[in-house]
Amino acid sequence: MKPKVVQYLDKGEFPLGEGEALSLYRAMRRARFFDEKALTLQRQGRLGVYAPFMGQEAAQVGLALALGEGDFVVPSYRESAMLLARGLPIHTLLLYWRAHPAGWRFPEGVRAVNPYIPIATQIPQAVGLALAGGYLGEGWVVATSIGDGGTSEGDFHEGLNFAAVFRAPVIFLVQNNGYAISVPRAKQMRVDYIARRAEGYGMPGVVVDGNDAVAVYIEAKKAVERARKGEGPTLLEALTYRLAPHTTSDDPSRYRTREEEEAWRAKDPLLRFRRALEERGLWDEEQEGELLAQLEEEFARELALADSVPEPQPEEIVEHVYAEMGPDQRRAWEALRQGKHVEEVW
Amino acid sequence: MKPKVVQYLDKGEFPLGEGEALSLYRAMRRARFFDEKALTLQRQGRLGVYAPFMGQEAAQVGLALALGEGDFVVPSYRESAMLLARGLPIHTLLLYWRAHPAGWRFPEGVRAVNPYIPIATQIPQAVGLALAGGYLGEGWVVATSIGDGGTSEGDFHEGLNFAAVFRAPVIFLVQNNGYAISVPRAKQMRVDYIARRAEGYGMPGVVVDGNDAVAVYIEAKKAVERARKGEGPTLLEALTYRLAPHTTSDDPSRYRTREEEEAWRAKDPLLRFRRALEERGLWDEEQEGELLAQLEEEFARELALADSVPEPQPEEIVEHVYAEMGPDQRRAWEALRQGKHVEEVW
């Protein structure tokens, strides 16, 4: 039985209020703006290795905005759009991608944890975080995200099973962009949709057109509602495509065709959503211009803020290993603080 | 959609030839005989910790006999019945459970590898072994076995996905005996049948009455045939129950009721199969008596053989770490061989 792919935009359906719709568009546009700026900064040597999300804004922002204030996101490295939509300040995110320690400490109040690099490890952790909210009577929902590639890892399986067994309020978003770096879906798995795995855990599995912001948002809302009502986790698969390289170190021309890229570019989630808004008279060129001007200004301000953060000090290397510094860290810290290495001060 | 549970005996169906049926029964009876003897020996202090399989003979033997000569089994610790059915000599198996190194070296020609202790680790290895047969042009099929509990491990997931992706000729037998030591199925997963997971990998999932030897055998045969034809892996779930403790160190009265045990005892796969044979005039009391006498004699002979193997020597500890002994092993070996420890001969 083929799962159906939930779709709104192409069917001309648009069950969103104006406010909701505009928030969604603005957040997506802001994310895309960040992504473009980040790629430019990276080329200028003003960011480190960067993982763009271009093309996946609907999936990331759609989910983020479906959450409530007290809810958490547990992102992987590609979820900058999700983090922005959750309120992570741009300058923090820039510092993160600049490999500056100040970008690693997310401000209190931002209900998002640091992005995960080792693939799939976030999945069982998201379950624990979700259950903690229940124990503490705060009942937060957790949304976590993984790629198609990541679903092959053991932790994906263990985490989904734990979530089902403990009825954890978690939404597992799979951004199925068709590739794990260079490896296409068909070499990663022998199924068309990853959501087919949901039934095996005893949870709902939903496939959405991941480039349809309305579809992601609506289905994410439903999943959040189920989670909040104590009905347990949902596996939400968003079919999408990354329009940029895997990271700024990657060269996608080695493993995918220009035709494929172009075909997906035509389905750019931002343009599709904007078109729908425009058709409904909710958005126009002028508003777009204003928004871009605002974004430009905001970004300049935030970039300046990031630039103003002093360079990290060597001793920061050994800080925050334990709650209280152990003797080995202490010795190193004292040395590094004096501008020396531990070998110089025995 | 609820998977159907494949069943023959209770429906009065019996699509087996006489020779096949009798081989199956004899092998099951022989396994049960071993299990009972082993439990007795263990109580007498003549075996180490032992993991009985009583109640799961149909699943284990049914699969083993469905394989061809060149095929392999990759068992877990509970698969003594499977190993016996695959031709592992009784005395080797006794030595294994006696924790004697001679029980760890399976004779050449026995197409079975040593049982796995760390749960689920056998699953991806079975896939590799299966693919090796293809590369070498020998085309063997691999049958591997895991418990319901083991399906929660990441390796189960990774292995099944690899098998599907590479279309490996593997049969994954899940002996779903309802418990992972003390933890009942409902606390391990939120699905009724583990075979529901098969679809998520793109492979057939079959649920059989695991106490129905005919059902296991027939479905295993089909799976082996598919594998041999290059149609890839099958997940075969056998619903069963262990009638004995988890191991000889376990006390099942702590976690399950006598009623439950009794209910399953009534479904003893050996008795059910024997009844079916008797009803068809294929077996009687006399034949059973003869078989038992043979088994008694065989076991006595094999036990004597096991007893005749000399005690292991201390230096065996450091043998077979590498193909050629490294300097660290060599030093220890020389010392131990002289009846000393390495500290005494620096």
Next chain:
Amino acid sequence: MVAEKARVLNMVQAINEALDLALDRDKRVLVFGEDVGRLGGVFRVTEGLQAKHGEARVFDTPLAESGILGLAIGLAMGGMRPVAEIQFAGFLYPALDQILSHLGRWRHRSRGRVGLPVVVRAPYGGGVHTPEQHADSPEALLAHAPGVKVVIPSSPERAKGLLLAAIEGEDPVFFLEAIKLYRGSRAEVPEGYYTLPLGRARVVREGSAATLIGYGGMVEVMLEAAEVAAKEGVEVMVVDLETLVPLDEDTLLEAVRETGRAVVVYEAMRTGGFGAEIAARIAEGAIDYLQAPVVRVAGYDAPYPPFSAIEHHYRPSAKRVLAALRRVLTH
């Protein structure tokens, strides 16, 4: 710090009592793992806890160690104080990714925002004819994981106080329990709640001829060797490290400087074992005092043998410690 009354308990009972007290004291404490609920654990360490504290706070997990560690990490992130049991230390291996990549790194990678007060208990070590792969001693792997602490108690009363301190603390702690001591070690254990500080090594026997250094299940072996040596008129010092990370280097070096001779005892495979770290610290910090080679008595460079008739040759014995002692004394 120490309560008034004491009774003789074995290690299983002492740890059970500590868990019970921790569950009583702090609602954020949770105890979970494979078979820890109804069964009370395969060693009965959690016996009675589910009945007393309820299924929400003491519960069985599916059979998945990486999941268990991930769950613990997430719970701690969210403000809970998970105490996870891994059924045998050798089954920590599937969870090593969660441990090496995350458990000890979150505080560092979040620059102090997300500390993880997780305690992971696991029985370890040999000497009691466990099945294959049930007698591993992986403490060196954990000690090389950044940001985690490693504690290995050597007696019931130490176990109780150290475990309570671990649960109270703000950092992830591995708490390895020698299977051999579970029922093999009995001692007076104070009643009630008390903690013993992590990060301090203890001199458990004084002596000036040489220093024996070890932890966990090896402490009784070292003491037995010291006893035998004493009968021959040789008094050796015995140091119980108790906490491997953070290591109490001061006490360790002081103890070696006093005698000038060191024997390091551990039951893991010799190469790359934690005894190497101890020897290395001595070779750096006490070199001017050393009058003999630093000798390690350890498991051989092979898997712990599942062959019960010969496994006792692998695990260090008093006899082997005495042989090493003879070597450092006659050097």
Next chain:
Amino acid sequence: MVAEKARVLNMVQAINEALDLALDRDKRVLVFGEDVGRLGGVFRVTEGLQAKHGEARVFDTPLAESGILGLAIGLAMGGMRPVAEIQFAGFLYPALDQILSHLGRWRHRSRGRVGLPVVVRAPYGGGVHTPEQHADSPEALLAHAPGVKVVIPSSPERAKGLLLAAIEGEDPVFFLEAIKLYRGSRAEVPEGYYTLPLGRARVVREGSAATLIGYGGMVEVMLEAAEVAAKEGVEVMVVDLETLVPLDEDTLLEAVRETGRAVVVYEAMRTGGFGAEIAARIAEGAIDYLQAPVVRVAGYDAPYPPFSAIEHHYRPSAKRVLAALRRVLTH
């Protein structure tokens, strides 16, 4: 053993050539891992191999490291000679259960029947501003796994010959490749097939004032330090261990006995790193010759910092080695 002609290659090219030759020579050799096929690996080490040897022998796997190791083990059991790539050494962690429980134990647990000729390649170490968790040096974890060998080459020509020897051998070998050397190290590499023996340490520079001991990416750092010291008139010996397990203790001890002073250099976190094992061996085997503490220069006891402006403080530099050298020389 060594072919006639040679050209200057970097480490990526040398390893690529070794893999190509191994695939040519033995049909049982397979090369697989994440992105090793069409992409040619994220470092391009397997570039061109799939095109030449076909998709059956050089292939991408799903993203699952435990699966990759399990697959390799099973293939080896069945008679193949798998050469698996793990994309970064820090992503070996999810596979540690397969490694610790199985890869190195099968020969022992089958009493010699099932040997596993598996080679696992992985880039390791820092120094090139890789993202978080991409600069780990987990060699100590592997060295403490029973039954596996650990090889870490320090130059292109050594890498080629050692890798071919590893693939030819009958035992599982971890082959760790310093990312810093991939394109940073260039040298004459002989053409054609040749092997270099595992299990032998090499003195790569003679000197009598002290002995620097290290491997992989640290060899160039030690040589740089030695160069600077030589300018100050101090000639130090440099030992490249090359194979960590089985360790060539004889060469190591001989080298230390000659100078009486030892500095051990590695980039992993100091506590529990493989340098501890080296120091411990020295403290046992060369104690009578030692005139100074055995000093370790290593990563600090913290995760490798993902903070590019300061990461160079973590990874040992020639400056740090020189400071340690000064310490042992002035002792």
